[in-house]
Amino acid sequence: MxxxxxxxxxxxxxxxxxxxxxxxxxxxxxxxxxLAHLAWISCAGVLCLLVRGLGxxxxxxxxxxxxxxxxxxxxxxxxxxxxxxxxLLSLDYRDLPRRQAGSFSALMLLSVSGLMLxxxxxxxxxxxxxxxxxxxxxxxLAGFERSHPKSNEGAMKYFLFGAxxxxxxVYGISLYYGAAGTTRLDAGAPPDxxxxxxxxxxxxxFGFKASLAPMHFWVPDAYExxxxxxxxxxxxxxxxxxxxxxxxxxxxxxxAGRYGLQALLGLLAALTMTIGNFTAxxxxxxxxxxxxxxxxxxxxxxxxxxxGTPLGLQGAMFYSFVYAAMNxxxxxxxxxxGREGGYGLDAFNGLAKRSLGLSLAMAFCLLSxxxxxxxxxxxxxxxxxxxxxxxxxxxxxxxxxxxSVASVYYYFRIAQRMFLREAKGExxxxxxxxxxxxxxxxxxxxxxxxxxxxEPLIAGVRASARLLP
Amino acid sequence: MTLAHYLAVAALLFxxxxxxxxxxxNIIGILMSIELMFNAANLNLAAFDRFLHPGGVxxxxxxxxxxxxxxAEVVVGLALLLAIYRGAGTVYVEDYNLLKG
Numbered sequence: 001m002x003x004x005x006x007x008x009x010x011x012x013x014x015x016x017x018x019x020x021x022x023x024x025x026x027x028x029x030x031x032x033x034x035l036a037h038l039a040w041i042s043c044a045g046v047l048c049l050l051v052r053g054l055g056x057x058x059x060x061x062x063x064x065x066x067x068x069x070x071x072x073x074x075x076x077x078x079x080x081x082x083x084x085x086x087x088l089l090s091l092d093y094r095d096l097p098r099r100q101a102g103s104f105s106a107l108m109l110l111s112v113s114g115l116m117l118x119x120x121x122x123x124x125x126x127x128x129x130x131x132x133x134x135x136x137x138x139x140x141l142a143g144f145e146r147s148h149p150k151s152n153e154g155a156m157k158y159f160l161f162g163a164x165x166x167x168x169x170v171y172g173i174s175l176y177y178g179a180a181g182t183t184r185l186d187a188g189a190p191p192d193x194x195x196x197x198x199x200x201x202x203x204x205x206f207g208f209k210a211s212l213a214p215m216h217f218w219v220p221d222a223y224e225x226x227x228x229x230x231x232x233x234x235x236x237x238x239x240x241x242x243x244x245x246x247x248x249x250x251x252x253x254x255x256a257g258r259y260g261l262q263a264l265l266g267l268l269a270a271l272t273m274t275i276g277n278f279t280a281x282x283x284x285x286x287x288x289x290x291x292x293x294x295x296x297x298x299x300x301x302x303x304x305x306x307x308g309t310p311l312g313l314q315g316a317m318f319y320s321f322v323y324a325a326m327n328x329x330x331x332x333x334x335x336x337x338g339r340e341g342g343y344g345l346d347a348f349n350g351l352a353k354r355s356l357g358l359s360l361a362m363a364f365c366l367l368s369x370x371x372x373x374x375x376x377x378x379x380x381x382x383x384x385x386x387x388x389x390x391x392x393x394x395x396x397x398x399x400x401x402x403x404s405v406a407s408v409y410y411y412f413r414i415a416q417r418m419f420l421r422e423a424k425g426e427x428x429x430x431x432x433x434x435x436x437x438x439x440x441x442x443x444x445x446x447x448x449x450x451x452x453x454x455e456p457l458i459a460g461v462r463a464s465a466r467l468l469p
Numbered sequence: 470m471t472l473a474h475y476l477a478v479a480a481l482l483f484x485x486x487x488x489x490x491x492x493x494x495n496i497i498g499i500l501m502s503i504e505l506m507f508n509a510a511n512l513n514l515a516a517f518d519r520f521l522h523p524g525g526v527x528x529x530x531x532x533x534x535x536x537x538x539x540x541a542e543v544v545v546g547l548a549l550l551l552a553i554y555r556g557a558g559t560v561y562v563e564d565y566n567l568l569k570g
């Protein structure tokens with residue numbers, strides 16, 4: 001059964017992206033900003049479409065290469081929401097070439113529609129194509145400030161790692177085809193060595209996108225060089241969508257326990273957390289620091305996968321939603337501060353005197369990333385660590401808790417600079433654009449509300465943690 | 470010619486590509502090595518299709534898509550390379566060291 005109508009939201013978004021590209025050619029010069037507005041409005045429209053379809057049996061089902069189930073709907077909603085907030089951030093970002101607002105928005109939307117396809121794919125063909133759609137558009141987005149040497153260099157490194165990882169992944173897919181006789185993931189192939197090898201090579205490709213530890217080298221460079229709204233986007237949307245894919249492939253289709261991958265996944269989780277956190281200690285550039293922090297956060301999410309129980313699945317889902325809110329908040333503040341002072345940690349000195357609201361928002365997001373109650377990050381970590389303890393994987397839970405304790409140090413380094421240090425010279429008020437305020441407000445509201453009142457999201461996660469076979 | 474021959478050639482091609490991608494210093498060289506890896510996968514797909522699943526089309530379809538996507542990837546890569554070459558004036562990876570830490 002083709003069931004193409006199941007993919008309406010993703011295809012609508014892709015169509016809108018092409019429409020924006022077309023309009024870019026027809027619009028008179030100087031009106032490119034309309035297209036940037038059109039982009040976030042399209043995201044909002046698709047979000048409405050998705051929310052309307054939540055829990056609607058007509059929107060669920062299986063197609064030839066895709067399965068739309070509550071699980072994929074949850075991740076699609078989270079991805080589109082995060083992308084919309086990042087598009088809002090980009091409206092106030094000055095360094096993007098103005099004339100290219102149309103192609104920037106179109107690339108963002110194409111990348112998001114690739115991510116939406118990714119969360120619903122159950123066939124390696126669709127997985128490969130949507131992953132490449134995401135990768136190719138993010139390579140270009142990362143290098144969008146063409147006059148900026150750092151942006152070019154970050155994009156180049158991102159591209160080289162990305163192309164390498166996808167070549168390895170395609171080789172893995174070809175071996176999978178040999179072992180299973182099909183590219184469908186639900187073939188239920190027996191765990192013979194060829195299949196395990198192919199699953200490992202495919203994991204390498206996915207791990208690159210999700211920035212898991214041995215494949216994380218591109219992350220700090222690409223994040224530091226990319227325009228800040230793009231950094232925010234790259235740190236959230238591809239990561240959570242790839243986690244949806246990892247949970248689907250290594251949680252549902254090839255349960256790690258049956259294929260002997262559980263120890264490997266646990267090891268990856270521990271390695272990712274530890275490397276991310278301990279390298280973040282030594283960073284003096286905020287975007288780089290947040291890049292390592294996002295690697296560490298991927299490690300916490302990975303625990304949910306390594307545990308492999310329904311509770312672990314729910315924990316990873318909850319945490320990825322919360323993670324999106326926290327990171328949007330952090331990068332909104334980083335963008336506002338970085339516009340004048342650059343991205344060094346020193347730019348945050350005495351921020352509380354210049355804009356108390358901004359520094360409080362940043363503090364909330366950082367404390368939430370560190371997992372301090374009563375913020376949303378705490379509930380998410382509690383959920384994941386509880387899942388690890390419940391399934392008897394005490395080592396993972398202990399490593400996770402130790403890592404969160406250690407991470408408090410570098411998150412507080414920023415907070416300490418904002419509140420306790422004096423800025424150089426007279427503290428001048430910070431000019432912040434209205435769109436940055438808008439998405440910052442949405443993110444902080446999420447972090448605070450989901451922290452003190454997480455029940456609605458927990459109920460949503462419980463209802464969505466259902467994968468169609 | 471049996472399946473094993475094809476698989477051996479593909480594996481060799483993949484390893485040559487892997488070695489090149491990890492050791493080359495010139496970005497064009499790295500790109501070429503990555504292409505070798507993609508083509509190893511294509512060879513695998515075609516061989517499996519012919520010997521294990523004759524009459525099936527999934528492998529050939531995937532190979533066609535891989536060829537197309539690999540071409541698109543190279544286009545993006547060369548565009549990025551051109552942008553960076555204009556600024557830095559070099560195509561050797563060890564000269565790209567603005568970002569570190």
